Amino acid sequence: MNHLSADQLLFATHNPAKVSELSHLISPSKEIVSLADLNYNEEIPETGNTLEENALEKAKTVFEIFNTPCFSDDSGLFIEALNGEPGVHSAHYSGKRDYQTNNQLVLEKLNGITNRKAYFKTIFCLIEADRKTTYFEGIINGSIAKESRGENGFGYDPIFIPKGYTKTFGELSVETKKTLSHRARATKKLIDYLRA
């Protein structure tokens, strides 16, 4: 099954927020098409122990289904004082896929700890028509706030303060996050690769 033209690229995600975060950066060189655009609503397995393993698993699965070049992403929050947790387990750190509960758990674990250093990391995995597989990494350094602040964004945004700022991603505008984020940084590398 291959419905896409040469100037379209399939993003192995169901998440419209991620598609909108990337699309304006990648267009006009490529039009991003998501799994939702192709009416594909099945869960894609993520059973790896690293972001790279998960991204590869997702991209491979989608490549096999649609037989078309595609890329996937996997991201996480890495906290120095927690030995890199929640890391690859960011989506359901507390055992639940619930942003507020996960944020609360992080704040509890860091209670009384002065080292608040953390970073978000995204890995993209691109599989081209000849099955060449390439990874792109994006990192944004920052720190964990003392309490949850702001309503913007998703996930750990209300407790993450990017380096050089005093506000959390939850308080900063969506536009500011779009230019700074780990996904934006990985996207720029992907675009440079696609243009080369």
Ligand code: IMP
């Ligand atoms: P995913 O692999 O991009 O779906 O990310 C896994 C989990 O990491 C998400 O469920 C969020 O909890 C967290 N995460 C990833 N990116 C962000 C972000 O930009 N802001 C806040 N949390 C994020």
